Every structure is written in C-alpha cells, then in structure tokens.
Amino acid sequence: MDFVIIGGDAAGMSAASRARRQYPDLTITVLEQSYDVSYSACSMPYNIADPQTPMENLVVRTAAEFVDKHKIDLRTGHKVTAISKDKRQVSGRTADNEPFCTGYDKLLIATGAAPTLPDLPGKKLLMPLKQLEHGRQIKQAIKDRRAKKAAILGMGYIALEMCEALTILGIKVSIIKPSYRFLPWLPEDLAQIVKDELFRNGVDIHLGTAVKSIKAKKDKVYLHCSHMTLDADLALGATGVRPCSELARDAGLALSVSESISADSYLRTSDPNIFAAGDCADAFHVVTDKKVWIPLALRANRAGWAVADNLFAEKTRLQGVAGTAVFKVFDLAVARSGLTLYEARAAGFDPVENRITSLSRAKWQAGAAKIHVNMVGDKKTGRLLGAQMVGTDGVAHRINAVVVALHASMSVADFIQTDLAYAPPFGPTWDPLLTAAIQLEKKL
Amino acid sequence: MDFVIIGGDAAGMSAASRARRQYPDLTITVLEQSYDVSYSACSMPYNIADPQTPMENLVVRTAAEFVDKHKIDLRTGHKVTAISKDKRQVSGRTADNEPFCTGYDKLLIATGAAPTLPDLPGKKLLMPLKQLEHGRQIKQAIKDRRAKKAAILGMGYIALEMCEALTILGIKVSIIKPSYRFLPWLPEDLAQIVKDELFRNGVDIHLGTAVKSIKAKKDKVYLHCSHMTLDADLALGATGVRPCSELARDAGLALSVSESISADSYLRTSDPNIFAAGDCADAFHVVTDKKVWIPLALRANRAGWAVADNLFAEKTRLQGVAGTAVFKVFDLAVARSGLTLYEARAAGFDPVENRITSLSRAKWQAGAAKIHVNMVGDKKTGRLLGAQMVGTDGVAHRINAVVVALHASMSVADFIQTDLAYAPPFGPTWDPLLTAAIQLEKKL
Numbered sequence: 001m002d003f004v005i006i007g008g009d010a011a012g013m014s015a016a017s018r019a020r021r022q023y024p025d026l027t028i029t030v031l032e033q034s035y036d037v038s039y040s041a042c043s044m045p046y047n048i049a050d051p052q053t054p055m056e057n058l059v060v061r062t063a064a065e066f067v068d069k070h071k072i073d074l075r076t077g078h079k080v081t082a083i084s085k086d087k088r089q090v091s092g093r094t095a096d097n098e099p100f101c102t103g104y105d106k107l108l109i110a111t112g113a114a115p116t117l118p119d120l121p122g123k124k125l126l127m128p129l130k131q132l133e134h135g136r137q138i139k140q141a142i143k144d145r146r147a148k149k150a151a152i153l154g155m156g157y158i159a160l161e162m163c164e165a166l167t168i169l170g171i172k173v174s175i176i177k178p179s180y181r182f183l184p185w186l187p188e189d190l191a192q193i194v195k196d197e198l199f200r201n202g203v204d205i206h207l208g209t210a211v212k213s214i215k216a217k218k219d220k221v222y223l224h225c226s227h228m229t230l231d232a233d234l235a236l237g238a239t240g241v242r243p244c245s246e247l248a249r250d251a252g253l254a255l256s257v258s259e260s261i262s263a264d265s266y267l268r269t270s271d272p273n274i275f276a277a278g279d280c281a282d283a284f285h286v287v288t289d290k291k292v293w294i295p296l297a298l299r300a301n302r303a304g305w306a307v308a309d310n311l312f313a314e315k316t317r318l319q320g321v322a323g324t325a326v327f328k329v330f331d332l333a334v335a336r337s338g339l340t341l342y343e344a345r346a347a348g349f350d351p352v353e354n355r356i357t358s359l360s361r362a363k364w365q366a367g368a369a370k371i372h373v374n375m376v377g378d379k380k381t382g383r384l385l386g387a388q389m390v391g392t393d394g395v396a397h398r399i400n401a402v403v404v405a406l407h408a409s410m411s412v413a414d415f416i417q418t419d420l421a422y423a424p425p426f427g428p429t430w431d432p433l434l435t436a437a438i439q440l441e442k443k444l
Numbered sequence: 445m446d447f448v449i450i451g452g453d454a455a456g457m458s459a460a461s462r463a464r465r466q467y468p469d470l471t472i473t474v475l476e477q478s479y480d481v482s483y484s485a486c487s488m489p490y491n492i493a494d495p496q497t498p499m500e501n502l503v504v505r506t507a508a509e510f511v512d513k514h515k516i517d518l519r520t521g522h523k524v525t526a527i528s529k530d531k532r533q534v535s536g537r538t539a540d541n542e543p544f545c546t547g548y549d550k551l552l553i554a555t556g557a558a559p560t561l562p563d564l565p566g567k568k569l570l571m572p573l574k575q576l577e578h579g580r581q582i583k584q585a586i587k588d589r590r591a592k593k594a595a596i597l598g599m600g601y602i603a604l605e606m607c608e609a610l611t612i613l614g615i616k617v618s619i620i621k622p623s624y625r626f627l628p629w630l631p632e633d634l635a636q637i638v639k640d641e642l643f644r645n646g647v648d649i650h651l652g653t654a655v656k657s658i659k660a661k662k663d664k665v666y667l668h669c670s671h672m673t674l675d676a677d678l679a680l681g682a683t684g685v686r687p688c689s690e691l692a693r694d695a696g697l698a699l700s701v702s703e704s705i706s707a708d709s710y711l712r713t714s715d716p717n718i719f720a721a722g723d724c725a726d727a728f729h730v731v732t733d734k735k736v737w738i739p740l741a742l743r744a745n746r747a748g749w750a751v752a753d754n755l756f757a758e759k760t761r762l763q764g765v766a767g768t769a770v771f772k773v774f775d776l777a778v779a780r781s782g783l784t785l786y787e788a789r790a791a792g793f794d795p796v797e798n799r800i801t802s803l804s805r806a807k808w809q810a811g812a813a814k815i816h817v818n819m820v821g822d823k824k825t826g827r828l829l830g831a832q833m834v835g836t837d838g839v840a841h842r843i844n845a846v847v848v849a850l851h852a853s854m855s856v857a858d859f860i861q862t863d864l865a866y867a868p869p870f871g872p873t874w875d876p877l878l879t880a881a882i883q884l885e886k887k888l
Contacts, residue, residue, distance in 0.1 A: 040808065040868065040873075042806070043808050046809060046868055058808060286863070296866070297873050298863065298864070298866045298873050298874065301873055301874065302861075319858070319861045321863045324866075326870055328870070333869075337863070362484060362486070364491065364497075364501060365487075394840075396841075396865055397842045398841045400865055401841075401848045403863055404849050404854070405852070407858065407862045408848070410848070410852060414763070414851065415848070417746075417763045417851065419730070419768045419781070420844045421770040421781070421840055421843050422741055422742045423486065423840065424487045424490055425772045426840035426841065427840070429742055
C-alpha cells in the first residue's frame with residue numbers, strides 16, 4: 001500500500017507520523033518542494049526578534065529524522081506539478097529539474113497556503129514570511145543591512161507580530177494598508193485599543209494608503225504611495241495568504257471557499273482516494289455549520305492526524321473550527337472565537353453584540369488591568385455566537401471558555417451559569433466573560 | 445411586602461441589591477450580626493500581605509450606602525436567634541442586647557459559614573480568618589507583636605494563601621495538620637509540586653501532627669504537639685468551615701450534605717416562604733447531579749441574585765456548581781473543576797485518570813513553564829468528569845475550558861475536538877488541556 005503526501009509541513013508530517021504509528025507496513029512518501037519540514041512557522045516573528053538564536057532552532061524534527069527513525073520516504077526538493085486521479089499518480093520535478101513520477105493508493109494534498117503579495121511594480125522587493133526560508137531571509141537582511149527602518153504591507157496577525165519583533169530590535173516600523181479599517185473583525189473601539197498600543201510603541205500606521213510601486217536604490221527600498229514615499233531598509237509583505245489549491249483544481253477536484261480544496265468532515269476530497277488537510281483545505285465552522293477557510297496551525301495538525309486515522313475507514317470525524325485566533329502585540333493580547341456581529345448577520349442569525357470593560361484580576365490586586373470583551377448572541381435562539389477580547393492580562397486563555405461553549409452550541413443564558421474559577425489574583429468574582437454574558441443576555 | 449434577609453455578606457447583599465432593582469416598592473430588611481457588609485473576604489490574605497493598605501479597602505459598599513442609596517433597611521449588630529415559620533417572623537438580640545422581632549413575607553437565610561476550630565485546650569488563641577474583623581485582628585496582631593514566626597493549623601486554600609502572605613511580610617511560617625495527606629483532592633505527585641513550592645519558600649510543613657494544646661506566655665504562643673512544641677508569635681486556625689445552619693435546623697428546615705441548608709434549584713428551602721443562599725446552603729453538582737456543599741464566592745453571589753429573581757415566581761433556575769476552585773501559592777497556581785478520581789468513583793462512575801506534563805507556552809518562548817494536568821473521564825460513557833492542574837503559568841484561566849465542558853456534559857472525545865486558541869506566547873499548538881484529553885481518551 002502506497003500513501004503519498006504532497007507537502008511536508010504541519011498537516012503533511014502529522015499525517016505521515018501518525019500513519020507510520022498506525023500502519024507499520026505502509027509505504028509512506030512525502031514530497032516537499034522546500035528543504036524544511038516540521039518547524040514552528042508561528043514562532044518565526046519571535047525568533048526574528050532574537051538575533052542570538054538561529055532560525056534552525058524552530059525545527060521540531062529534521063528531514064533525516066523522519067527518514068531514519070520513522071521510515072518515512074521524505075523527499076525534499078520535490079515539487080509536484082500534476083496529479084492524475086485516473087492513473088493514481090503524481091508527477092513533478094526535483095530542484096535539479098529531474099522529472100519524477102510516483103504512484104499512490106491514497107494521496108494527501110497538504111500543500112498549505114502561500115502569501116498573496118499585491119501585484120505592483122517592484123513587488124519582488126517585498127519579503128514574505130510564510131516558510132522557514134522566508135524567516136531566514138528576513139533575519140539575514142536585518143543583519144546585512146543593519147536595518148533601522150522597516151515598512152510592512154498589511155495589518156493582520158503576522159504584520160502586527162512583526163511590528164513587535166522589529167521594534168524589539170530597535171527598528172522603526174511603518175505599517176501600510178489600502179483600506180481605512182484597522183482589524184475589521186474587531187469592534188472599532190477594541191481595534192482602537194490595539195492601534196493605541198502600536199502608537200505607544202512607536203509604530204506608524206498608514207491606513208487608506210495604497211502602495212503604487214516599490215523601488216530599490218543602494219541598500220534602501222522606496223515605497224511610492226498615493227500621497228507620500230516611504231523609505232525603509234526592508235519591506236515586508238504580510239497582506240494575507242491564499243490556499244495552494246492549483247494542483248487540486250487542475251486535477252479536477254472540487255474547490256470551496258476562497259478557492260480552498262473542499263474536504264468533508266473525514267478530510268476526503270471529491271475523489272475517493274484523495275484527502276486534503278491543512279491550510280490548503282476548507283473546514284466546517286461549528287457555529288454556522290457552513291464551510292470556511294481559516295488556515296491555522298492547530299487545525300492543520302488535527303486534520304493531518306485525522307487523515308491517518310481515516311486512510312482505510314472513516315474513523316475520525318472532525319467537528320470543525322470555531323474560528324479561534326489569538327495574537328500578541330506588544331503588551332496586548334487580542335483573541336476571538338466564533339462569529340463577529342457582521343459574520344453572524346451574514347450567516348443568517350439575528351445577532352446582537354454587547355461590549356463590557358472589566359478587570360483581569362480583583363481590583364485590589366497588583367497587575368489588575370482592563371479587559372475588554374465583546375460578545376455576540378442570537379436573538380432568535382439565545383445562542384452564544386462569538387466573542388472578541390482585548391487586554392494586557394488574562395485574555396489568551398480566557399477565550400477558551402467561549403470556544404468550548406461554541407462547540408457545545410451553548411446559549412448565553414447557560415454560559416452565565418458556568419462555575420468559572422475565581423480567586424483574587426486571577427479575576428474578579430464574576431469573571432469578565434460572565435459579566436459580558438449577563439449584559440448581553442439583557443439584549444437578547 | 446416584607447423581604448427579610450439574615451446575613452449581610454455576598455449572598456445576602458446580592459439578593460438585597462437585586463431585589464431593590466426589581467421591586468422598587470418592596471420593603472427589604474437585612475439583619476447582620478457584625479458591622480461589615482459587602483467586602484471581599486477572599487482578598488484578605490493579599491491585604492494582610494500589604495501593611496500600607498487598610499483592611500477597610502476591601503469594602504465594596506458600606507452599610508450607609510445600602511441604606512441611603514439603595515433604600516435597604518440594613519441593620520448591623522443584629523443577631524437573629526430564632527425563626528418562626530408559622531408566625532413568619534425572626535427574632536434576636538442587638539449588640540446592645542436589645543431584643544428585636546421582625547415579620548416577613550419572604551425570608552432569605554444567608555448566614556454563611558463559620559470557621560471550625562479544633563476543640564483543644566487554648567483554642568481561643570487560634571485566630572480564624574473568615575470575617576473582615578478576623579482580618580483586622582490578624583493584621584493588628586502582626587503589627588503589635590512584630591511577628592517573626594507564625595503557625596497555621598490547616599493546609600487548605602486559606603492556609604496556603606496565608607503562607608504566602610506571611611512569608612511576604614518576612615514571617616517564618618509552619619503549617620500543621622493531623623493527617624498525612626497534603627491536598628488530598630490532588631493526585632499525590634501534583635500535591636508534591638505544591639509542597640515543594642512551600643519548601644522552596646521556607647515554609648515548614650508538619651503533616652501527621654496533631655496539636656494537643658495551645659498556651660500563651662508573654663507575647664508568644666506555644667503549640668504542644670504529639671512529638672514537639674512549636675512556638676510562634678501568632679497561631680492561625682484555618683482548619684475549614686461549616687455552614688451556619690443552626691437557625692434553619694432549629695426552625696425545622698431540611699438540612700443536607702455537611703449539615704448545610706437544603707435548597708432546590710430555585711434556592712427554596714423546605715418552607716415555601718424561606719430561601720437559603722450562599723455558604724450556608726447546598727447546591728447541585730453539575731457532573732453528578734447530586735447535592736454538594738462547596739462554599740465559594742461566585743456561587744454565593746449568583747444564588748443571591750437568583751433568590752431576588754425567584755421571590756414571587758420561579759424565574760431563575762440555577763444549574764449548580766462544577767466544584768471549580770483555584771488558588772495561588774507563591775509562584776504556583778492550583779486549579780480544579782469537576783470530580784477527582786475518588787469522587788468520581790464514589791459518585792458511581794467508572795473513572796480513569798491520566799496525568800500529563802506539558803508547557804504553558806511554545807517551547808521557544810521566554811516564560812514557558814511546566815504545566816501539569818490530571819484529567820478524569822468515565823469509561824462507561826466517555827464523559828469528561830474533571831481536571832486538576834498545577835503550574836506557574838497559565839493555569840487559572842485554562843481550567844475554565846474544562847468548567848464549560850463539564851456544564852455541557854461533554855465527552856473527552858468531543859473536548860479533544862475543541863478549537864482552543866493557539867499562539868506561541870500563550871501555549872503550544874496542542875494546548876496542554878488537549879494533550880491531556882488525547883492521552884486520557886486512550887485509556888477510555
């Protein structure tokens with residue numbers, strides 16, 4: 001039996017490792033176009049902020065380990081260019097331009113996501129941050145150019161994490177975005193708190209600013225915008241990602257939201273012998289029960305495991321994602337799970353939201369800080385639909401109570417009843433989440 | 445209409461305040477034997493650790509505020525000594541020994557809990573910590589005696605919180621307990637971690653040590669134990685609490701677990717005109733659906749509110765408690781929710797437990813620390829029954845994901861699927877709770 005995996009990142013290597021544990025006799029081949037497998041992509045901004053620690057530190061397992069220890073035929077430098085469903089084979093070229101062709105019984109497409117850089121003159125000067133190699137390049141550029149100024153296109157998680165990383169290195173950062181809305185999935189007053197944190201740390205924010213072209217001159221880059229020109233030592237492109245679904249599309253597999261590969265709860269594509277997992281594939285949303293494309297690490301790992309479980313029988317059914325995300329930007333943590341008011345409206349709910357500000361600890365405690373919670377509920381059913389939070393203390397793990405409630409389709413009224421932990425060093429008697437739910441319930 | 449409340453602490457004042465908002469014409473009388481109402485009892489150890497801040501700082505609202513602003517007839521220094529169900533009246537004596545008698549249409553018993561001090565010669569020398577007055581006395585004693593050594597009888601939450609508070613003040617602490625088991629509701633290896641933290645901070649732990657008598661000599665107290673004598677500048681009694689249910693018992697109301705007052709989900713006692721709420725009353729446990737007596741602040745507040753809602757109709761049904769608790773002891777946080785293995789067995793489940801050690805943050809992150817999770821599940825049904833956690837980072841709020849799962853009667857398999865938040869500064873890709881659940885599921 002031949003199990004072939006295209007892509008050696010989170011989903012692909014999770015599937016390979018678990019398949020090896022479950023089926024000792026299976027032939028497992030992983031085809032990876034780069035030379036890096038199994039590393040923590042999410043940790044790259046933190047590694048960049050630390051010049052003493054090599055990027056290699058983020059490698060969890062090397063390619064050699066997979067080959068030698070786990071008997072996985074991991075072929076790096078192998079770029080797959082076509083899948084033939086009928087012949088059950090994949091073909092492509094190696095980094096040395098040698099053609100290759102491999103047959104499979106079961107195939108997993110785990111090609112991940114790729115940065116979407118804006119199509120403008122000089123776009124090659126924009127450095128993305130997706131693969132380990134990108135991280136190395138940015139780190140090297142900072143060193144070689146003794147960077148003091150950086151421009152970042154985009155204002156998503158990665159862009160904001162990089163604001164912090166570069167500021168730690170003493171680099172003055174400007175972030176640029178064509179639209180006027182900062183963190184559009186946060187209520188505006190919560191987004192303003194994040195903005196203030198960036199200002200406070202010296203980051204320049206250019207909203208409503210389209211970059212028209214980028215030019216290099218000596219060691220500098222110049223970003224020509226509608227009404228100004230920014231100069232910087234390096235320019236990062238963090239304007240989002242798209243699913244790498246071309247192979248699947250060309251093979252005639254069904255695509256879904258944002259051109260991601262359509263996969264069912266068992267990670268099966270429209271072809272019975274092909275699975276898709278990780279950032280290239282879609283998922284069900286546990287609140288709407290509709291397909292979404294939210295590329296995140298935990299889902300990729302979980303989906304990889306599930307593929308291994310489901311290779312020969314439908315064993316592991318994934319419930320889906322709750323749209324949970326959390327990130328740190330300077331002293332702030334920003335978290336969300338479930339739907340925003342607008343997403344809830346678009347999904348056919350009759351939503352209301354309510355915003356509260358509470359304290360992260362009992363008010364007499366050192367370290368007590370403001371915590372802002374926006375909670376969304378459905379008027380029709382009373383159901384809890386989502387929450388967004390911002391604060392300097394106790395935000396990241398607090399969101400997980402909401403996550404579990406969303407998986408359980410809990411009502412706001414039932415959430416109010418939960419016996420959340422209380423001790424003065426960790427929260428007020430009524431946790432901010434309970435206060436948020438109590439106030440929201442009044443509007444339902 | 446007369447609503448009379450016995451006890452002006454969390455449950456009583458919550459009920460009074462909410463009843464006032466809901467029924468502007470109601471006559472609300474609160475009879476409180478002490479002179480302190482509405483203060484944060486749980487914050488007393490932290491206040492004691494801070495000599496600069498008066499104990500009065502913990503008062504949320506003064507008696508005068510309730511009287512003037514909220515038109516609540518709050519009578520401090522009023523000790524109720526009898527309830528007559530038939531005549532619908534309560535009677536007692538004031539601090540000046542004046543008798544009083546008050547009629548009611550609806551009565552709330554919110555008499556709280558009282559410290560249980562061991563019955564031994566010299567027990568009057570033991571200082572309890574339950575009411576604000578106790579806090580004042582301890583604080584004063586530390587100051588007056590320039591305390592350098594303290595002995596604490598008991599090793600529960602309050603005792604351990606006081607270890608930290610007194611150590612901060614430069615006081616050497618010994619804790620003493622007759623039995624040999626430290627934190628019996630924690631698996632032994634987790635309990636050992638807490639013990640190590642106490643040792644590390646210079647606390648002497650005397651397990652298996654019964655105090656036979658206590659004597660005072662000059663400004664010192666001497667605790668005569670089975671095999672040694674401890675001397676100290678002050679001796680605290682933190683050997684647990686019992687529900688103040690004598691009034692209810694004498695009035696012929698039904699009692700329940702640990703002699704607490706039996707209350708249904710609407711907080712009604714066995715008499716249709718009498719409610720009971722707070723530390724004097726029992727509650728349903730959401731996992732076992734059986735009665736328990738777990739006196740904690742959030743439940744008291746919540747139950748007080750519910751009484752106000754339910755005064756004239758059954759509006760708010762409380763689901764019950766999950767047995768959640770969290771406390772801090774030096775750098776450690778200890779948290780639990782739901783059942784331990786032994787509690788689960790006693791409740792008729794077929795439980796197994798599993799212990800994992802993971803990291804609180806991604807391993808490359810500064811501040812990543814070990815986090816220990818013990819999780820309990822039911823073999824028969826696959827249901828998640830409880831968890832206990834110990835660690836220096838990210839313990840307190842993490843437990844809340846378990847709390848919500850317990851309220852939702854979630855299975856371990858479903859918990860594994862939850863889309864918990866991930867970002868390197870806040871956790872590994874697989875949150876310790878997910879790792880714990882995955883490993884536990886293998887045993888189910």
